[in-house]
Amino acid sequence: MDNLEALIKEHLNKEAQSKTRRHFIKSCSSGLGGLALGSMLMGCESFSKTGSSSNRSFSERDLNPLATIPPPFSPKVKSVIYLHMAGAPSQLEMFDYKPKLLKLHGQDCPQSLLEGRKFAFIKGTPKLMGPQAEFVQEGESGNWVSNFLPHFKNVVDEVAFLKAVHTDQFNHGPAQLFMHTGSARLGRPSIGAWATYGLGSENQNLPGFVVLTSGGKTPDAGKSVWGSGFLPSVYQGVQCRSKGDPVLYIEDPEGISRNLKKSTIDAINKINKEEYAKYGDPEILARINQYEMAYRMQIAVPEVMNINDEPENIRRMYGVEPGKESFANNCLLARKLVEEGVRFVQLFDWGWDSHGVVKSGSIDMGLRNKCTQIDRPITALILDLKQRGLLDETLIVWGGEFGRTPMQENRGNKKMQFKGRDHHGDAFTMWMCGGGIKKGASHGQTDDIGFSGVEGRVSVHDVHATILHLLGFDHEQFTFEFQGRPFRLTDVEGSVIHEILA
Numbered sequence: 001m002d003n004l005e006a007l008i009k010e011h012l013n014k015e016a017q018s019k020t021r022r023h024f025i026k027s028c029s030s031g032l033g034g035l036a037l038g039s040m041l042m043g044c045e046s047f048s049k050t051g052s053s054s055n056r057s058f059s060e061r062d063l064n065p066l067a068t069i070p071p072p073f074s075p076k077v078k079s080v081i082y083l084h085m086a087g088a089p090s091q092l093e094m095f096d097y098k099p100k101l102l103k104l105h106g107q108d109c110p111q112s113l114l115e116g117r118k119f120a121f122i123k124g125t126p127k128l129m130g131p132q133a134e135f136v137q138e139g140e141s142g143n144w145v146s147n148f149l150p151h152f153k154n155v156v157d158e159v160a161f162l163k164a165v166h167t168d169q170f171n172h173g174p175a176q177l178f179m180h181t182g183s184a185r186l187g188r189p190s191i192g193a194w195a196t197y198g199l200g201s202e203n204q205n206l207p208g209f210v211v212l213t214s215g216g217k218t219p220d221a222g223k224s225v226w227g228s229g230f231l232p233s234v235y236q237g238v239q240c241r242s243k244g245d246p247v248l249y250i251e252d253p254e255g256i257s258r259n260l261k262k263s264t265i266d267a268i269n270k271i272n273k274e275e276y277a278k279y280g281d282p283e284i285l286a287r288i289n290q291y292e293m294a295y296r297m298q299i300a301v302p303e304v305m306n307i308n309d310e311p312e313n314i315r316r317m318y319g320v321e322p323g324k325e326s327f328a329n330n331c332l333l334a335r336k337l338v339e340e341g342v343r344f345v346q347l348f349d350w351g352w353d354s355h356g357v358v359k360s361g362s363i364d365m366g367l368r369n370k371c372t373q374i375d376r377p378i379t380a381l382i383l384d385l386k387q388r389g390l391l392d393e394t395l396i397v398w399g400g401e402f403g404r405t406p407m408q409e410n411r412g413n414k415k416m417q418f419k420g421r422d423h424h425g426d427a428f429t430m431w432m433c434g435g436g437i438k439k440g441a442s443h444g445q446t447d448d449i450g451f452s453g454v455e456g457r458v459s460v461h462d463v464h465a466t467i468l469h470l471l472g473f474d475h476e477q478f479t480f481e482f483q484g485r486p487f488r489l490t491d492v493e494g495s496v497i498h499e500i501l502a
Contacts, residue, residue, distance in 0.1 A: 065234045065285060066208045068200040071472025076436025077395040078202065079338040080195060080467065081345045083378065085370075086176065086219040087352030088400035090421055091429035092450050093367055096163055097135040097144040100448040101406055105130035109407045113451055119405070120170055120423040121355065126410035128449065132364040132419060141440030148371035151379040157440040158382055158391075159398075159433040160500035164444030164453030167402050167425040167460050172220035172353070175401035175425070178460055180225040182489045189229035189480075190237065191464060192344035194489050195471060197228075197235045198478060202341030206304065207238035210342050212330040215350030226346055230482040234286035237346055240305060240333075241325065304340050307332050318380040331377035335384050338394050349374065352400060356409050356420020363404075363419045382433060395470050396433040397463075403428025406449040427453040430463065436470045436502055443499040461494030469496045 061067055092098060109126050133146035139157040169175035174184035181188035189197070192209040201208030211226045219225050226237030269288045276284040307320055307329060319328045327349045334345045351370055353361055360366040378398070385391040404421035427446045444456030465475040468489065475494055479486035 063285070063288065064204070065232060066196065066201040066204065068202055069198070071199060072474065072477070073472045075472030076470040077434060078393045079341075079343055079345070080192075080395045080397065080471070081334045081338060081347070081381070082192070083347050083374075083396065083398045084176075084179070084219070084349070085352040085374070085398075085400045086215070086217075086348050086350045087172065087354075088175075088402050088404060088423060088428070089352045089370070090354055090363060090367055090404035091163075091427075092131050092404060092406060092421070093133040093148060093363060094146050094371065095144060095161060095429045095431075096427075096446060096450050097146075098131060098406070098446075098448060098450045101128060101450060102130035104128045104449065113407075118170060121409060121411050122405065122407065122422045123411055124413035126405075126407035126422075128406055129363075129408035129419065129421065133368075139440065141442070143440065143442055146371075148368050149375045151375045155379050155382045155433075158386070159431045160437045160439070160441035160443065162430045162432070162443055162456075162458055162463070162497065162500065164427050164446055164455065164457045165399070165403075165430050165460070165463065166427060166453060166457055170402060170423045170425050172401060172423075174221070175423075176219050176221035176225050179399075179401045180221075181227075181229065182461065182464055182491055186224055187229050188487075189231045189235070189489070190224075190226050190346075191467065191489060192226055192237050192346050193228040193231050193235040194468070194478070195344045197231050197480070198473060199343055199471065201343050206337070206340060206342055208343040209235065209237040209346070210337055210344070211237040211239045211346045211348070212241075212333060213239065213348045213350070214325055214327040214330055215348075216325075217350040219348050219350065225348075230487070231480060232282045232286045237344075304336050305333060307336075310336075314384065317384065319376045327373050328377040328380075331381045332384075335381055335388075335390075338385075339388070339390060354404060354420050355422065356416040356418040359418055361418070361420065363421055365418070385434070391433075392435045394434045395437070395467065397430070397467065398432075399430030400428065406451050424451075426451060427457075432466075432500060438500050438502045441500045443497065456499065458497055459493065461490040462497050464489050465494035466497045466500070469501075 061069075092101070105128060107128050109128055111125070114125070131146070133148045135144045135146050136153070137143065138145045138153040141157050143156050143161060145153045145156055167175055167178060169178050169184050177186065177188075178184040180190045182191075192211075196208035199208075209226070223239070226239070228234070228236035272284050272288045275281075276288075307315065308322055310332065314332070315322075318332045320326070320332055321329060327347070330347050334347060337345050349370075351360070352367075354363050354367050356362050358366075360369070382391065382396065385394055385396075402423055402425040405424040407422070409416050409420040409422045427450060444458060445454055446452060447454050468475045468478060475488060475490045475496075479488045481487075
């Protein structure tokens, strides 16, 4: 009864509000403005034909913003799983082997590499530090993989490496924003939001864009890295949990039946539709869809987010930890979500910032432990998608927000307690795998110590252009009108990286 009384009270307040002096004056001022505008547009008749809200109709896209839409061009993939290692993993201990750097270990860094450069923490003259891992060329491709990733070597022929990615950001928050929204400033839509805006979702009972986090913290840039920016909020990522209820308040309160819940939502959305007919605010449509989606998610989410129903061999393959928040759990959930038609799944794993201040943030120990946490699950994800016939229609993207320096971190010539590397945007490694990607490819090359890209340099915008290309979009034509001009994910830059495409 409390809920019913609250609804009645809300209705009475709404009715009273419409009769207040402030509302009356607001309506009058809007009406006078409309009359003035109508006269400027050659009379009321002309205005009523083009802009009358009373004749506003609802398209399928209005009432269901996540309705499936085919892309402009033939896509190579249907879904994306983006694996972001928040904090920036060291490419020099994972994929970019530099034997010369090993020979130069302990020597002072040449001043030519320091002059005019900005670093997050390095001061004075740091010493070069050789790779703290052992490397072997693996698979038919002969790509280098370190002993920090013993399982990953089994799938190295499935992926395409980008060895010379660069960014102009060297602090975590702006770099993460840039990596996921195409801008280092707040307010732009994330790549997952762009994907769901452009394509909708193939499963109307689940969000089109799902976010899973691990490592104990969210990214430094906060939830903006999966936000919708100036796109309608229905396209923002929905964060789910791998521990406890996948979505907070997924269950109805005691005493609320499913029929009553449905009747309540229908009544609320009837009011919302009337409000949209008056004002045409797209956020009202987002609100309508979110009420409906929440109702459907109550049935679909608990089932798809339940890893306990997976066969024992699959859980063992990923190394899952039921009841805990873990990257392994999230990789298995990512496979289940794309299998059910979710368009974009974003995994953030925190804890990759290896400055050497503490043991967990050291290159030789902390980084090795983080690699151990992701090595088996990522390998399992690739193999599992492949055995289910899903890898050809799914794109997997792996990387951080920037890379690490070939120098050991040095703050004012003071030796750090543990071995660490500073932030570095001149050159770092990412990889892609799945539909439309050339297997075993390696594009780009860094110099002898891994400081800068000398061949095949690609930007963050290039990475975005390539992801959109595989989803069936021309990144230069895929735009959204905002503040008087068309915006796009790649801003005014970016080129598709054809060298890694099959």
